Amino acid sequence: MPEASFAEILLGLLLGGVLLVLLCFKFIPEKFVRGLNWLLMHSVYRMRVVGAENIPAQGGALIVCNHVSFVDPALLLGAVRRPIRFLMFRPLYEAPLFHPFARAMQAIPISGSDGHEKVAEALAEARRRVEQGELVGIFAEGGITRTGHLLPFRSGLETIMKDVDAPIIPAYLDQVWGSIFSFAQGRFLWKRPKEVPYPVTVAFGRAMPGPSSAEQVRQAVQELGADAFSYRRTEFQNIKDGVKRSARRGLSKVCVVDSIGGRASFLELYSAARVLLAQIERELGTSERVAVVGCPSVQTLAANIALALSNRVSVNLDQADEAGLTLQLMQAAEVSSAIVMDEATAAKFSDSNVKVIQLPPKLRTNSLFTLLRLCTPFLGRGGEVDRDREATVVFTRGRTGRRKAVRLSHGNICANIESVFDVLQLSSRDVLGIAVPPPNAFAVTLGVWLPLLAGMQVVYGRSETSAADFAEMIFEHSVTLLLLPADSLEAFTEQVAPEKLASVRQVFVGGASVSEAAAIEFQCKFDVQLFEGYGAAELAPMALINVPDYDYGKGRQVGRKLGSAGHPLPGVAVKVVTEVELEPVPVGEEGLLLVKGPNVMLGYVGEENGLNPVNNGWFDTGDRASLDTDGFVTILN
Numbered sequence: 001m002p003e004a005s006f007a008e009i010l011l012g013l014l015l016g017g018v019l020l021v022l023l024c025f026k027f028i029p030e031k032f033v034r035g036l037n038w039l040l041m042h043s044v045y046r047m048r049v050v051g052a053e054n055i056p057a058q059g060g061a062l063i064v065c066n067h068v069s070f071v072d073p074a075l076l077l078g079a080v081r082r083p084i085r086f087l088m089f090r091p092l093y094e095a096p097l098f099h100p101f102a103r104a105m106q107a108i109p110i111s112g113s114d115g116h117e118k119v120a121e122a123l124a125e126a127r128r129r130v131e132q133g134e135l136v137g138i139f140a141e142g143g144i145t146r147t148g149h150l151l152p153f154r155s156g157l158e159t160i161m162k163d164v165d166a167p168i169i170p171a172y173l174d175q176v177w178g179s180i181f182s183f184a185q186g187r188f189l190w191k192r193p194k195e196v197p198y199p200v201t202v203a204f205g206r207a208m209p210g211p212s213s214a215e216q217v218r219q220a221v222q223e224l225g226a227d228a229f230s231y232r233r234t235e236f237q238n239i240k241d242g243v244k245r246s247a248r249r250g251l252s253k254v255c256v257v258d259s260i261g262g263r264a265s266f267l268e269l270y271s272a273a274r275v276l277l278a279q280i281e282r283e284l285g286t287s288e289r290v291a292v293v294g295c296p297s298v299q300t301l302a303a304n305i306a307l308a309l310s311n312r313v314s315v316n317l318d319q320a321d322e323a324g325l326t327l328q329l330m331q332a333a334e335v336s337s338a339i340v341m342d343e344a345t346a347a348k349f350s351d352s353n354v355k356v357i358q359l360p361p362k363l364r365t366n367s368l369f370t371l372l373r374l375c376t377p378f379l380g381r382g383g384e385v386d387r388d389r390e391a392t393v394v395f396t397r398g399r400t401g402r403r404k405a406v407r408l409s410h411g412n413i414c415a416n417i418e419s420v421f422d423v424l425q426l427s428s429r430d431v432l433g434i435a436v437p438p439p440n441a442f443a444v445t446l447g448v449w450l451p452l453l454a455g456m457q458v459v460y461g462r463s464e465t466s467a468a469d470f471a472e473m474i475f476e477h478s479v480t481l482l483l484l485p486a487d488s489l490e491a492f493t494e495q496v497a498p499e500k501l502a503s504v505r506q507v508f509v510g511g512a513s514v515s516e517a518a519a520i521e522f523q524c525k526f527d528v529q530l531f532e533g534y535g536a537a538e539l540a541p542m543a544l545i546n547v548p549d550y551d552y553g554k555g556r557q558v559g560r561k562l563g564s565a566g567h568p569l570p571g572v573a574v575k576v577v578t579e580v581e582l583e584p585v586p587v588g589e590e591g592l593l594l595v596k597g598p599n600v601m602l603g604y605v606g607e608e609n610g611l612n613p614v615n616n617g618w619f620d621t622g623d624r625a626s627l628d629t630d631g632f633v634t635i636l637n
Contacts, residue, residue: 029104030083041071041078046197048231049079051204054169057082060130061207064157064217065171066150066225067139069181072173076137077105079202085129086137087122087156090114112142119156127160136160140214146183146550147559148423149567150222152630153214167207170220174201174228177422177570183550184425203228215587218631222573226597226617229415229571238385238410239308242453243270249428250455255301257477258460259470262298264363266455269298272363273305280310280339283357287337289313289393291330293348294341295320295437296447296460299359303339304448311385315393315405316438316448320463323348329439330354333393333405333605387411393605394441394537404537405605406441412540415598417450419569420542424506426481428455433479433504435461435470435488441541442510446483467491471500478503486512489530493522501526506548508533513635516562534565534635538619540599543572544633564632565625572597575618576627590636593625594618 041047055061063084065076073086083105090111093102102109108129110122126136138160141151161168178184179198205224208217250266257263264272284290290312294300300316307314315333317326319341326348330338337355340346346358391410395403420426432451436443451458459477461470467488474482482501484492486509501507507522508531519530529548535541544567546560560566568574576591577584585591596617603614613620624636 030106033101033104034077034083037074038078041074044197045075045078046199047075047079048199048201049204050201050228050231051206052079054204054206055080055082055135056167056169056207058133060133060164060166061135061169062126062130062157062161062166062210063135063137063169063171063204064140064153064221065137066173066221067141067144068173068176069144069179069183071179071181072139072144072176073137075173075176075200075202076171079204080135082135084135084137085126087126087139108136123156123159127162127164130160130164130166140217143555143557144183145177146557147547147567148177148184148425148570149547149557149559150218150225150631151557153218153221155214157217158211158214161210161212164210166210168210168212168217169207170205170217170224172201172203172205172221172224172228174203174225174571175199175232184422199233201228201231203231215629219573219575219584222568223596226571226573229419229598230411232415232418237414238387238389239391239413239449239453240311240385240410242414242449243305243308246452246455253455254457255451256298256458256460257473258295258297259462259465259473260295260297264298264302268365269302270305271365272298272302273309275364276302276306276339276359277309279357280306280312284337284355287312287355289315289333289335289337291315291317291326291333291335291338291354292438293317293319293326293338293345294359295462296434296443297341299341299363300438301448301452302363303359305452307339308391311389313390313392314444316444318437318439318463319345320437327352327354329395329403329405332395332403335393385410387414388602390602392444394444394541395439396537404607406537407602407605408441408445408540409602412599412601413445413449414453415571416445416540416542416569417453419571419599420446420450420545421454422570423545423547424481426454426456430454430480431457431459431478431503432481432483433459433461433470433474433477434483435463435465436483436485436511437463440511441537442483442535445540445542466495468495471496474504475500475502480505482507484509486510486514489514489518489522493518493525496526498526501528504528506531508545510535519562529560531560532565534633536621538601538613538621539595539597540601542569543574543595543597543599544568558630558632561628561630561632564628564634566633567631568595568633569597569599572599574627574633576625576633587627587629590624590626593621593623593633593635595621 086107087110088107090109093109108125129136140153140157142154247266247270252265255266255269292303304314339357346356387410390407393405434447482504531546534544544565546566549559550557573596579592600619626634
């Protein structure tokens with residue numbers, strides 16, 4: 001008998017494997033699909049499952065999850081040991097590629113275009129499955145988010161669970177927004193994965209009563225998202241490592257351009273910070289908190305980097321402030337050392353005990369040595385930085401009295417930057433223009449750390465710079481994202497020609513509410529949408545934001561509402577409550593705004609042992625607000 005060749009053996013094994021797969025799919029279809037799905041999900045994704053113990057080992061339950069991508073059902077299925085019967089979009093269910101697998105998993109087809117009778121039948125089937133002791137999965141938003149925001153929940157879950165003696169299990173998929181199967185960056189599939197395997201958190205919350213309303217379940221899912229954010233392990237871990245990474249990647253790319261003629265690449269800026277670091281270590285000794293007194297510029301940016309590299313805490317102050325106010329803020333922040341830009345600023349401290357380092361007009365660099373440090377890991381290696389370690393101090397606006405010094409951690413700042421980066425769909429190719437002076441928290445987080453950690457170029461204006469002059473900088477450097485104080489809109493509308501903002505894709509304003517008339521006038525002149533947000537120093541600082549609407553086919557998702565402060569950022573939860581009992585108020589009614597998330601501050605300087613405004617993770621903003629059915633918050637102060 002002749003021996004079989006290698007090719008024949010290989011072909012035989014291949015045919016045998018195909019036959020085995022077909023037999024498994026025919027005789028044990030559900031187990032086969034679940035096993036194949038588990039293998040795929042745990043190969044392509046690095047899954048972290050949180051709260052799996054909240055899934056009942058037996059008996060029926062309805063799992064309600066946010067909907068971020070086309071692979072959401074597969075991720076949930078890969079995180080749970082029991083089968084899940086999903087309500088599935090009918091066109092996908094009937095598609096030849098998916099139908100055999102959907103049928104094997106006993107999915108329940110449903111569509112918004114179905115008649116009332118068909119929809120009722122699908123919901124009744126889901127209800128029957130729960131009553132029979134099975135797990136049923138539903139994405140209550142009714143569609144995949146195109147904005148990154150959690151959409152309103154539909155009432156179908158209430159219909160399913162009416163008078164059913166079974167729990168609702170809230171679930172949240174974190175970090176899936178931005179993956180190739182989501183609609184981040186406005187497109188599906190055609191994106192390069194950030195890493196493989198791709199990190200994803202699948203979180204399950206505590207069981208809720210079956211009769212819970214859609215609004216109550218949505219609130220639970222939103223809060224679960226705020227908790228899940230803390231499990232992220234991404235590029236935005238701490239400021240120190242993030243700056244090093246951006247310098248290593250950017251090198252000769254322009255990092256910063258300022259209004260006083262300064263310009264530096266990532267390598268030049270990082271090199272200047274390394275040189276300044278040696279001077280700080282030599283002259284400031286053990287000072288933990290150090291003030292940086294200046295205007296937004298190359299020098300102050302280098303000073304902030306140097307302080308981060310030395311594991312110190314930066315306290316950014318405006319050199320335009322009077323000496324008395326500067327010293328008062330330094331005292332509130334318990335700061336006794338300062339880095340200043342010029343002799344005039346240094347003179348403010350001549351009659352005080354403040355240690356001062358004056359920056360030279362042109363920062364010194366040692367680019368060759370810095371390049372070696374960046375490219376040789378063991379030379380650039382430093383101690384680990386805890387995300388909960390204090391990174392910077394910013395100040396409240398002092399609406400109700402003295403301005404308080406707010407302690408923000410590396411984790412606070414990095415989480416806020418990551419949320420903003422995700423929901424605005426930014427990239428390192430964007431150019432940020434900002435004209436907000438320190439010690440405003442927006443200027444610190446979004447003006448200093450966002451461009452440094454995201455590898456973006458930043459163009460600095462000054463509060464003294466006219467709108468026309470800043471517009472010239474915007475035009476020259478092709479700014480794509482513009483952050484402006486609300487009180488500067490009128491000047492821009494009056495002084496700036498429309499072509500000067502031709503490169504700008506989005507304009508965000510903060511610091512005060514904008515009238516509808518002013519917003520419309522600005523948008524009509526410059527043909528660019530204006531977006532408002534909401535934040536506070538204690539929130540590092542962003543909590544709410546409006547984003548562009550998304551129109552697709554016959555559908556539309558609302559990303560912005562004129563007059564509203566916006567929608568909570570990813571990883572941020574909000575609720576509106578009564579002032580005394582702190583009980584949630586009905587949708588549309590006025591109450592006290594509470595915010596929860598990884599961006600909530602460590603506390604106030606000097607009040608570490610005092611009354612903490614953060615209760616069980618919820619920060620009391622002191623602002624009165626209302627929440628509408630779409631999840632948008634309107635500030636009513």
